[in-house]
Amino acid sequence: MPRVDFAKTIARWGVIPVVVALSTADASAQLPPPPDGVLSSAYTGTQYSPYAGRGFPSRVYWGDTHLHTGLSMDAGLFGNTLGLDEAYQFARGEEVTVSTGLQARLSRPLDFLVIADHSDNMGMVLDLFAGKPNILADPTGKDWYERIQAGDGVGVALELIGLFSQGNFPEAMTYAPDTKQYKDVWERTVDAAEAFNDPGVFTAFIGYEWTSLVQGNNMHRVVVYRDGGDKGRQMVPFTMTPPQGSPNPRDLWRWLERYETQTGGDVLAIAHNGNLSNGIMFPLEAQYDGRVLDQEYVNTRIKWEPLYEVTQIKGDGETHPFLSPNDEFADYETWAIGNLDVSVSKADDMLQGEYAREALKRGLAIEAAVGTNPYKFGMIGSTDSHTSLATAQEDNFFGKHTGAEPSPERMGHPFMETDAGVIMGWDLVASGLAAVWATENTRTAIFDAMERKETYATTGSRLAVRFFGGWEFTDQDMNSRQPAFAGYRKGVPMGGDLTARPSGASAPTFMVYSLRDAQGANLDRIQIIKGWLGDGGETHEQVYDVAWSGGRSVGSDGKLPPVGNTVDAANANWTNTIGASELGTVWTDPDFDPDQSAFYYARVIEIPTPRWSTYDAFRFGIPIPDGVSASTQERAYTSPIWYDPGN
Amino acid sequence: MRKLLKEPLVHFLALGAVLFGIGILRGDAAGPTSNRIDITPGVTERLLEGFRRTWQRPPTEDEFRGLMEDYLKEEVLYREALAMGLDRGDQIIRRRMRQKLEFLTADVVESIEPTEEELQAHLDAAPDLYRQEAIISFSQVYFQERSDVANARARALSMLQDLKKNPHTDPETIGDPFMFPAVHRDMSERDLWGVFGEEFAAQLVELPLGEWSGPVTSAFGLHVARLDALDPGRASRLDEVRDAVYRDLVSQRTREVEQRYFEGLLSQYTVTVEWPEGMEPISLPGVVP
Numbered sequence: 046m047p048r049v050d051f052a053k054t055i056a057r058w059g060v061i062p063v064v065v066a067l068s069t070a071d072a073s074a075q076l077p078p079p080p081d082g083v084l085s086s087a088y089t090g091t092q093y094s095p096y097a098g099r100g101f102p103s104r105v106y107w108g109d110t111h112l113h114t115g116l117s118m119d120a121g122l123f124g125n126t127l128g129l130d131e132a133y134q135f136a137r138g139e140e141v142t143v144s145t146g147l148q149a150r151l152s153r154p155l156d157f158l159v160i161a162d163h164s165d166n167m168g169m170v171l172d173l174f175a176g177k178p179n180i181l182a183d184p185t186g187k188d189w190y191e192r193i194q195a196g197d198g199v200g201v202a203l204e205l206i207g208l209f210s211q212g213n214f215p216e217a218m219t220y221a222p223d224t225k226q227y228k229d230v231w232e233r234t235v236d237a238a239e240a241f242n243d244p245g246v247f248t249a250f251i252g253y254e255w256t257s258l259v260q261g262n263n264m265h266r267v268v269v270y271r272d273g274g275d276k277g278r279q280m281v282p283f284t285m286t287p288p289q290g291s292p293n294p295r296d297l298w299r300w301l302e303r304y305e306t307q308t309g310g311d312v313l314a315i316a317h318n319g320n321l322s323n324g325i326m327f328p329l330e331a332q333y334d335g336r337v338l339d340q341e342y343v344n345t346r347i348k349w350e351p352l353y354e355v356t357q358i359k360g361d362g363e364t365h366p367f368l369s370p371n372d373e374f375a376d377y378e379t380w381a382i383g384n385l386d387v388s389v390s391k392a393d394d395m396l397q398g399e400y401a402r403e404a405l406k407r408g409l410a411i412e413a414a415v416g417t418n419p420y421k422f423g424m425i426g427s428t429d430s431h432t433s434l435a436t437a438q439e440d441n442f443f444g445k446h447t448g449a450e451p452s453p454e455r456m457g458h459p460f461m462e463t464d465a466g467v468i469m470g471w472d473l474v475a476s477g478l479a480a481v482w483a484t485e486n487t488r489t490a491i492f493d494a495m496e497r498k499e500t501y502a503t504t505g506s507r508l509a510v511r512f513f514g515g516w517e518f519t520d521q522d523m524n525s526r527q528p529a530f531a532g533y534r535k536g537v538p539m540g541g542d543l544t545a546r547p548s549g550a551s552a553p554t555f556m557v558y559s560l561r562d563a564q565g566a567n568l569d570r571i572q573i574i575k576g577w578l579g580d581g582g583e584t585h586e587q588v589y590d591v592a593w594s595g596g597r598s599v600g601s602d603g604k605l606p607p608v609g610n611t612v613d614a615a616n617a618n619w620t621n622t623i624g625a626s627e628l629g630t631v632w633t634d635p636d637f638d639p640d641q642s643a644f645y646y647a648r649v650i651e652i653p654t655p656r657w658s659t660y661d662a663f664r665f666g667i668p669i670p671d672g673v674s675a676s677t678q679e680r681a682y683t684s685p686i687w688y689d690p691g692n
Numbered sequence: 693m694r695k696l697l698k699e700p701l702v703h704f705l706a707l708g709a710v711l712f713g714i715g716i717l718r719g720d721a722a723g724p725t726s727n728r729i730d731i732t733p734g735v736t737e738r739l740l741e742g743f744r745r746t747w748q749r750p751p752t753e754d755e756f757r758g759l760m761e762d763y764l765k766e767e768v769l770y771r772e773a774l775a776m777g778l779d780r781g782d783q784i785i786r787r788r789m790r791q792k793l794e795f796l797t798a799d800v801v802e803s804i805e806p807t808e809e810e811l812q813a814h815l816d817a818a819p820d821l822y823r824q825e826a827i828i829s830f831s832q833v834y835f836q837e838r839s840d841v842a843n844a845r846a847r848a849l850s851m852l853q854d855l856k857k858n859p860h861t862d863p864e865t866i867g868d869p870f871m872f873p874a875v876h877r878d879m880s881e882r883d884l885w886g887v888f889g890e891e892f893a894a895q896l897v898e899l900p901l902g903e904w905s906g907p908v909t910s911a912f913g914l915h916v917a918r919l920d921a922l923d924p925g926r927a928s929r930l931d932e933v934r935d936a937v938y939r940d941l942v943s944q945r946t947r948e949v950e951q952r953y954f955e956g957l958l959s960q961y962t963v964t965v966e967w968p969e970g971m972e973p974i975s976l977p978g979v980v981p
Contacts, residue, residue: 103872103873104872104887107886115791116791118784118787118788121787121791130939130943138882139821153885153886154882154886156886194807201804233795233798240935240939241939243936246880246882279748280745280746280747280748281742281745281746282746283746284746287758287762288755288758288759288762289742289743289746289759290746300746300747303747303748303749304748307748307749308748507886509871509872511871523869524869525869526864526865526866526867526868526869526870526874527864527869527870527873527874528869558869558871559871560870560871560872560912561911561912562911563886563887563888563889563890563891563892563910563911563912564889564890564911625838626836626837626911626912626913627836627871627912627913629869
């Protein structure tokens with residue numbers, strides 16, 4: 046249970062509960078349906094009570110799909126002494142003492158977490174066996190037992206460990222018949238996930254990170270299990286080191302296939318932000334090893350990788366200004382120095398293989414050539430924090446690793462520096478979060494939502510976003526009391542494929558709406574980003590502003606003016622006097638060509654708020670580093686909706 | 693002999709030897725300076741087991757050859773690296789060895805079952821952490837403020853009057869479009885806070901039961917709301933939260949034991965510090981000033 050400050054509120058209540066006759070576990074009202082003919086034709090529900098009979102999600106759940114604890118060697122190397130327990134406790138909303146001695150707590154608990162430590166370090170300790178001490182077989186042991194019963198468990202443990210100086214230990218230590226293999230790190234990881242998984246309250250997924258590096262180029266994937274420990278324990282994670290492992294994604298997919306066949310379980314893989322792959326994350330024609338993208342590659346990749354990590358601490362990966370020169374929001378927390386260890390610097394021709402928007406476009410082109418779209422992924426955000434602390438909010442950012450936990454020096458020190466380039470401490474991004482529209486907070490419901498891509502990424506805020514695509518959405522749907530009903534009934538949610546185009550429809554319609562983070566900032570605008578495959582085989586993109594706050598209008602240059610900026614950098618503050626608490630619209634594609642395959646996703650942008658570096662400057666009384674913006678505009682990226690002309 | 697046994701290094705070796713029954717007893721470790729590499733059935737079996745646990749099948753002939761060749765290469769290079777002292781000053785190796793000791797501590801602590809009294813005491817020490825959450829059922833109707841706050845307020849008050857006259861109107865059918873449902877049954881306090889925000893939650897729980905009231909404010913706008921049920925929660929009984937208490941108590945104990953084990957070891961050392969020129973000394977536990 047998280048320690049939330051309701052204690053004082055509760056003290057005031059002291060109310061005797063009123064039993065409500067119709068209580069159910071979820072948020073649906075269940076009144077008896079009225080007789081036929083009573084409902085007005087203007088009302089779009091099928092029963093009097095709109096929620097009766099529905100099976101769609103009415104709630105968004107927040108999580109981090111990519112967290113490292115001290116078990117990851119690089120985290121430990123940086124000084125992370127926090128383990129699995131602390132990581133879960135922090136995510137559930139408890140206060141913990143961090144590696145540098147500070148106290149930390151999330152503003153709100155997360156709903157789910159994937160601890161994804163590097164599989165190469167889980168190491169099988171193959172030559173050690175631990176037996177449970179057969180304590181009672183020895184008079185000393187019996188004495189220990191009695192002291193344990195009397196409450197001195199800690200004292201006995203100490204003696205057990207330190208007993209060799211007395212030379213008595215060997216006699217007491219007979220192996221119990223159920224001697225088992227020393228618990229390796231993987232088993233500890235699974236045990237912790239099982240211990241902290243609390244269906245309906247907090248979901249702890251079993252997971253790990255396959256840490257593929259090819260000459261410093263990052264192709265990591267986080268593997269997430271739908272399953273519990275009974276299946277998870279059966280196979281140890283795939284590593285990147287031959288001969289047991291491999292850095293080639295094709296081999297990871299083989300391991301995933303093997304896992305499902307052998308255990309009957311269900312897993313998926315989420316690729317790490319591609320911005321450190323130096324172009325090899327999203328190949329167009331051939332992989333990094335020269336092997337051509339064949340049927341097997343495209344079919345297998347999309348089978349196992351329904352989601353992509355579009356934003357995290359090491360940079361935002363939606364798009365790059367070089368790839369999207371007409372998108373004034375494209376240069377957001379861009380990391381384009383080089384690969385993971387900055388051994389090789391970035392060249393422009395690498396960018397196309399690294400960013401989500403371009404990858405989605407490439408997917409359309411590959412589909413036209415080979416028959417399957419390997420990059421038909423949904424979007425999530427995560428932190429990839431190595432501090433055991435899943436922090437992504439600007440005002441509560443604990444950095445990528447222990448050396449970047451709050452201190453006056455953390456901004457000014459290089460995070461990574463080689464001859465090829467330098468990444469400064471202030472370059473780190475307080476991002477991201479995974480938002481999932483699921484029917485309940487359980488492993489199965491959230492995993493299934495991930496598989497169908499009903500997810501979106503944010504850069505740390507908890508703004509709620511709905512995005513639907515169909516052929517018949519109208520303003521009346523948007524203005525109905527619960528637009529989601531129309532959304533699911535007349536279209537598909539984010540992550541889906543548009544249904545076949547009805548003969549009367551000239552263009553697809555999209556219903557998108559968003560509600561600000563209750564603890565955060567107002568919204569600036571909603572955009573829909575379209576990518577499509579032209580007749581000549583080349584891909585295109587276009588950003589449309591579809592809903593915005595205030596009385597602004599699109600200028601003659603086709604651009605909507607900025608919303609303004611209320612950030613008071615000196616005090617690390619802002620006001621919600623600009624923007625809107627919610628925005629929504631129904632939008633029809635004005636440039637639709639029914640013969641061209643396309644995707645559409647929504648991007649929701651908040652008004653400017655202080656960047657984490659501004660909070661540091663304020664709290665430590667130091668200047669904001671040169672060239673670093675005082676404010677940031679947090680955003681959400683939804684999973685796309687695809688249009689297939691052949692459908 | 694007794695003095696030798698007090699040496700921390702001997703502790704570790706003895707601990708390793710006895711508690712974990714390693715190769716010394718099973719004859720597959722010739723020391724680093726030896727020129728014999730004996731690949732015993734134990735080694736082969738461990739390699740096969742490692743492969744099986746990764747792939748859930750035995751290796752093919754080629755794969756097996758790869759495993760054995762890799763083992764041999766690793767053993768040779770490992771011994772050479774040890775002979776050259778490459779294990780010294782390597783932060784990853786130091787970290788890993790420390791980690792293995794920490795795992796050992798955790799295993800030992802886990803093997804000692806907490807008593808009922810200890811579990812109860814742990815629960816009693818932090819009742820808020822384990823309490824049954826408050827559960828709230830409510831209905832709300834949303835009014836967006838946009839640029840016209842006064843209009844929203846007027847509409848909300850007008851709707852409130854309508855609802856007082858017709859309290860059974862379905863709230864899903866009235867008010868402005870909203871992201872979340874109008875009716876929430878059995879929502880936990882955590883979820884209420886998370887979805888609607890602190891401002892709304894604080895006002896909601898003060899409303900009279902069963903009556904449409906308001907308007908109530910939230911970060912999103914105005915709401916007319918009705919508190920339908922409120923279970924304020926209560927302290928948990930041990931049997932309701934045993935798993936969580938057990939888990940947390942063992943976790944806490946592990947940290948305590950680790951700390952005290954370390955302190956016990958440290959007390960056997962004499963530690964001195966030579967502070968660099970110009971540096972202000974700080975006090976470290978166990979260090980002779």
